[in-house]
Amino acid sequence: MVETETSVLDDHIRVRMSGGSVTDVRLHPAAMRLPAVDLGRHLAEVFNLAQRQHSEAMAAELAAEQTDFGQMANQVSTLRDEANRAMSACLAGFTESLLHGNKR
8 A cells, every 4th residue: 555745834834645635634833823824825835736747656556567468468379278177077077977977
């Protein structure tokens, strides 16, 4: 799970995100003494920055976990072959059972 932490105003306002959601907001006492308009502007700034950084971190994690479709195709092919062998053996058993069942 991706976790990021973003701050503004010399680390006086911090936002932590995990899995796409805000999980923690920390306000230094000095930030609380700001005029409401300034505090609101800084909060908007840190939330927007946190969202952007978290989205970038999540995209980077997804890019690092790229699926190897060639390997997946080989695994599906192997599974298909094993299933076909098992079904053939099962069908042979049913056929043998029916043939011997009709002779009785």
